[in-house]
Amino acid sequence: MPDLSVNIAGIELANPLMTASGTCGYANEYADFVDLRTLGAFVTKSISVAPREGNPYPRVVETRSGMLNAIGLANVGLERFLDEKIPLLEELNLPVFVNIAGTNIDDYVQVTEALANVDVVKALELNISCPNVKAGGIQFGTDPASATEITRAVKAACGKNKLIVKLSPNVTDITAIAAAAVEGGADALSLINTLTAMVVDVETRKPVLANRTGGLSGPAIKPVAVHMVHRVYTQVAKPAGIPIIGMGGIQTGRDALEFLLAGATGLAIGTALFVDPACIVEIRDTINEYLTRHGCTSINEIIGALE
């Protein structure tokens, strides 16, 4: 059996697979559907200081090979997360990465400090890339100077936790934001969040989503995501010695292999979980099979091995 374990900023994962934030709730929702211990790590839905109810209905609409969502970071808030969700996450026996969101630096720092001493949490994923709320951090994710500033502030409050910065694809040059996050002290980068998009109901002449726009995810965005991972890998992450968590449309083992070759060390699965929560088993097995067939003893041999 090839060795599937990877190291993300000093955190040992049994394999590179993790959930993409917001597509897996807080773990208990999926417990009946798949053994989550198939994963290398669990990434939670975004958490903000105060609970957020999110955007009005409709919040999701399907498109060809993908979907738009405008959930609006609906979440239970920090206090209930600590009281109700952390105990559930502890039962998973997996490293947990908590995705954090906010409207200003103080919000982010407050959540960061509250999680600094929670054992089961190993890393924070800084969401500065949600396209669906007016002040949901995207302002930090599209301007390099702000990206550096917030990364630095959150990193200083992280304590034992590692810091992953999640990048938006809705920028002219994603490597500039990636470099800015690295400058601010990011231990890892994750990409991509969803692509801002719109679906129009031609009869009513209105956008289908109440929020008008939403974020496109699923197989449709995979080639964009693979390209962005590769650019960030070669231009920023590899020179800086920082790992990438790649995501965007991963549905099969083959998709996962593309991301690994492009330079991703970790892999997050989102929309595909809605279709088949057990796809993570197939993805893991296909990676295993591929490594065996290519005579690799460790997954690390193919990370960034694109020719």
Place this chain on the structure above:
Amino acid sequence: MMLLLCCHFCGAGFQPALFFCAAMLYNVPMCTTDKTRGVFAATVLENRPLCDEHYLIRLQTPGFPATEAGQFVQLQCRPNAIPDAIRVVDWTDDAPPKLTGGEIADGEPLLRRPLSLAGRDGDILDIIYRVVGRGTGWLQRAAAGTELTILGPLGAPFPIPDTISQAILVGGGVGIPPMLYLAKALNAAGVQTTAICGARTAGLMPLATDDSGQSVEFSARGAHSILCTDDGTLGRGGLVTEPLAELLAAADDPAAVAVYSCGPEIMMKYVGLATTDAGAQCFLSLERSMACGMGTCQGCIVKIKDDSERGWNYKLCCSDGPVFPAESILWE
């Protein structure tokens, strides 16, 4: 040289040659699990029209967990994907196989479609669907023998309080199917049941009638039925709320009556108002566009009244519902 890639659920050995059986991936009897919910392999037994645009599909689904009326499933409405990991590939030492690209496991439409259970007989699940778009359009062409997968069972069922002796079911259009399943459960519970079923026109009524105008399907489930069409082409002309009002007015003890409804939202709103005004209990099954159906994406919100300052909060149609007490729903 040959590579045998094994099914991770059952670990069964395979015969050589390209292996295209996604059923191996899921819960088929040879790898029975005691999962309460999950993704299950299903085979189409029968798929036939009931009227214009409405079809009955019967799915053999071995090992599917216990279900109750009001619950739904997320049905895959496209050909089975061929999982990468269960293919068997032949190759020689000097010419390793070329992987043929992820497209073999892709498919359209991407997301599953939520559909209510219309009935169940052992491991055979009945679903009645109306062809409205891409997914149901594909489903309509799925011949007997087609293999697909079902995620479920999902959602909370219709409650049957022990305090009731009479039930009135109000189904509109594709809201009728879950009422068939419910009628069976009410019959088993010894509750006297009348089903009021509405459609725009005769051609859209997914029920067969006997000489006395009764639905054959509801009669078989021990229920009396009243059929209505908006244009009067079948049964009573007019809306389902009229016979409902008559039945409620005739009830000796409204507190012992429960009204269950599924159909267009505007219909359910009036069913709910009429029923609660009459002092009977009312349970409505709501529809929302859904991505996951499992309570994770937060897409399928419903405004439900609570004792908060503002008086309501969002609940999830897929996992808190789809059945809600009528008086708890905040209508827009």
